[in-house]
Amino acid sequence: MVSEPDPELLEQLRALLGDTGLRIQPDDVIPDVVLRPQTTEQVSGILRLCCAWGQAVVPMGGKTGLANGHIQTDGEFGLSLERMNTIEEIDSSNRTMTVQAGCILQVAVEAAAEQGLLLPLDFGARGSATLGGIAATNAGGNRVIRYGMAREVILGLEVVLADGTVITSLNKMLKNNTGYDIKQWFIGAEGTLGVITRVVLRLRPNPISENTALLAVDSFDALTGLLHSLDARTSGQLSGFEVMWPEFYEYITREGSLHKTPLPHGSAYYVLVETLGSEPESDAEHFEAVLGQAMEDGLIADAVLARSQSERNALWEIRDDVLEFFKLGPIIPFDVSVTLDKMEGFIEDIRAGMNTLPDAICIVFGHLGDSNLHLILGSKDAEAFDHQALNTLLYETVQHHQGSVSAEHGIGVSKREQLFRSRSAAELQLMMAMKKMLDPKNILNPNKIFSAETLAAG
């Protein structure tokens, strides 16, 4: 039963936010209400009111999440941080940046770069993802192997609790052991425990040298040996170790595609490696020497080094051209983690399962240094495509290999029913106790991570 928004509540919200602070879009069933605060005080006022009225609220950043954690359903109010997008400070002495939650990643990255500093978060949605959303989902991406997930980049947060209480915890210090580290509770909680309004980020020196190569590797053992060897010998500089299984590489560089074929087809694995450093000349020499040694050691079968920015871009474009797979037929992209010792067996099991299906599509790639695999499963025959069967095959196999059903995308709505495969009943009970403590009326992003029914029963 969904009812129209209460006119009195809407009136009070309009008084708080002004006309431009309230966007009401007519809809077939119930009008969509989106609240657009400009200050933390307004967010607090919104939540005080919504808490009193028992009104559900869905916090929204750039709405680029891949687990539907930002989806607003009938009767829920959107709470968009889009008007809170200011970079409040770049502190080059402490190398921190303080932004409002609605600030877009790319804007922040460019502002930091102007000061010669690096905000080391990077992934495809950089042009629309907001730092509030990134904090709320503990986003990962391309350089986690070197700089960590969003959690490692966030020094401080401001968050508004379900009852409107503002928790301002804008720490800038790397060492600060004063009681419980509250910000950790909200990072990765997908807006279910509080609404993030400000973020303090740790900045790094901007690297000025970049070395990139595409490598062919013959076996999984050689692949892990290569990862460990490069990590050791490029001490602290390894920033990318992106593995493409042959179906990925061979399709993207097939005859007639837009890409050149930098290495011939037929190898077991293709790896894009990247280091970031500070000395263009000696870093390039060292990179080449390290790869040469790995080749002598039998870890690499073939290699091509990028000699210019355009060659670097060309290699990354192969890795990034994931949308191309939608041409194959109906597919589902998955994001999971499996430990390295179990990864080969995991993929064998998935392949065995897919082989029983007609015209199966099975594409594998991933950020191997972080245990993170992306799989694209589907069918060239649209008639034979069975979303449910693919979901079951994938997630049951993840569970069997003690993997994680979500590496970096979070749970949202999409993976809610899979969560039990990666977390124990005791863990889930504890999470739900936290949710109930911080949001007893379940008004904050309800039905994300846990369904209202599960919460009520738990």
Next chain:
Amino acid sequence: MVSEPDPELLEQLRALLGDTGLRIQPDDVIPDVVLRPQTTEQVSGILRLCCAWGQAVVPMGGKTGLANGHIQTDGEFGLSLERMNTIEEIDSSNRTMTVQAGCILQVAVEAAAEQGLLLPLDFGARGSATLGGIAATNAGGNRVIRYGMAREVILGLEVVLADGTVITSLNKMLKNNTGYDIKQWFIGAEGTLGVITRVVLRLRPNPISENTALLAVDSFDALTGLLHSLDARTSGQLSGFEVMWPEFYEYITREGSLHKTPLPHGSAYYVLVETLGSEPESDAEHFEAVLGQAMEDGLIADAVLARSQSERNALWEIRDDVLEFFKLGPIIPFDVSVTLDKMEGFIEDIRAGMNTLPDAICIVFGHLGDSNLHLILGSKDAEAFDHQALNTLLYETVQHHQGSVSAEHGIGVSKREQLFRSRSAAELQLMMAMKKMLDPKNILNPNKIFSAETLAAG
């Protein structure tokens, strides 16, 4: 009012743990009871019983904490993890290590090194501190600038809640966004929210080159410039930036001391810098070149490079010889954080305050890259030593400069009354709500971080 331990409870604990699992030491007033479980199940059984009886329990690791978070007072039972000290696994494929909580840091570091891997936690108490205690206090130390605090090194935890529930969350994957990251709640909570029984640690490649130098620097601006420049130009390799104010360096290397004087007295600051890398020859050349450039840029006034392991040790021994200051008179060592932009003003204010006292001792040093300062305040005249006055001067000045009253030592009992200076009333309320949710009877390390009275009133 403290009463004798209940004989029936003791009997039940003896039945659970056996005779060797229970150590009862006679005491002037009340016998000290220390419980010594051998398994997680026994820890769970202990807490189930103690919860039912409302019996307070103090978890104990190596008891090396500097904020008295491990102190057992009359009527409380100690819960020592000393018999749970096994290294359960070193997984060289995933580069993780799983240990029981009572495992001693140095033992774990040496076991990792035997596999060519680095457990990058390091500080003075390495020979007695346990990994459970390190996790519970989010310990820091010497290499935080490169590898982060304990929080960044811990991938998974097993923890027993106050009611005996076992939460096994032994994650090994760098990317794992499956619901709330429960382990973060317990890291740094000083045993007040649960008892940590197992820890999964992230291991790194073992660095094989090490470069160390002692530098003299003329101004605070040059000091921060040097930190930023070295961090940028030794991309990813800077592992130490330890600053000694002149009173520190000049006293430790005074005539008649055990140390040589590698650089003449009279500079404004002395900095011990260290990089860890993988290529002994080229790393040394690069280190020298980077320091040469910094000297040309006017950031360094004088420098001495360690040419051998014994020279490296000699430089570190100057930095580490902190106990020497106890010879000056009664002193208090402090551990605080202040952001770099406020650090100079903070120290000026402390000095101004100390100058009003007769025969004041005021020694400053710190891990500057982490905002972490250690101060040693006291008086050469034991009669004039006023513990309370020094405490007040130090912590009021930290508060005035928006610093942290505890950088890496935690709160325990020692800093409990100072916590409000670094955390807001709203933050403290939220922390106490968490404590009450997870430990409603306040049996886990009571009176640490928050007094029982504060909790009851909050």
